[in-house]
Amino acid sequence: MKSTQLDARLRSAALLVRQGAVFADVGTDHAHLPIFLLKAGVIGRAVLSDINEGPLLSAKENAEANGLSDRVELVLTDGVRGLGGKGITDYAICGMGGELIADIIASGEHLFDTGVRLILQPMTRQAHLRRELCRLGFEILEERYSFADGRYYLTMLAEYCGESSEIDDITAELGFSYAEETAAEYVGYLTAKLASYTSQIAGKRRGGVDASGDERIAGAIQKMISSVKEKDL
Ligand SMILES: C[S@@+](CC[C@H](N)C(=O)[O-])C[C@H]1O[C@@H](n2cnc3c(N)ncnc32)[C@H](O)[C@@H]1O
Secondary structure (H helix, E strand, O other): OOOOOOOHHHHHHHOOOOOOEEEEEEEOOOOOOHHHHHHHOOOOOEEEEOOOOHHHHHHHHHHHHHOOOEEEEEEEOOOOOOOOOOOOOOEEEEOOOHHHHHHHHHHHHHHHHOOOOOEEOOOOOOOHHHHHHHOOEEEEEEEEEEEOOOEEEEEEEEEEOOOOOOHHHHHHHOOOOOOOOHHHHHHHHHHHHHHHHHHHHHHHHHHOOHHHHHHHHHHHHHHHHHOOOOOOO
């Protein structure tokens, strides 16, 4: 990649990285996000990590092609293992399942420092990740939505606050907030979620299984769609 352009999904993550951050991109693969941030002058250096050699090689080649080899550190590791002690302030963990992201966070004690920020983009099981973040004592500071390649994405910004909490199923599905400028994408995201609940409910009904829990969540999603449309669209 030689371009400084990002798609809307990664742009959403880039927006949450602080100016001057010591940045790590966990599961970096092609390294598009750190390369964009370095070229845009948002960050001065970046740690690029991946569990697999192939993606890390791709990150290395892309950094080289963009003349950034001396500003990146490549680390072959599982999750955030070995990334402590580098003074990293902003970690991006994007493009993985929500369960894997939650496991990576739970295993990284250096993420449990006040002031360290996590930029998270779960491709699946977003509700699980929200639940786990709250249980582990993180606060979700911002949630924004994007649309790219025919799909809607959620990006979250979280920071450890030390107060563990449990959240209900509806909050876990709907989230805590949405950035107003991403209201249209939030509605699209919820509409896709509603379609998935609707087919789940139909399947359960056909099989004679109790669907009341799913119906309650589907109702809350429908209500939220109407409320966002009324307020922001
Ligand atoms: C779909 S790519 C996402 C790339 C980039 N972060 C993005 O959002 O466009 C997922 C990457 O995560 C890496 N990965 C999977 N499990 C991981 C783990 N436990 N620790 C670090 N990287 C992991 C994979 O090797 C792959 O390169």
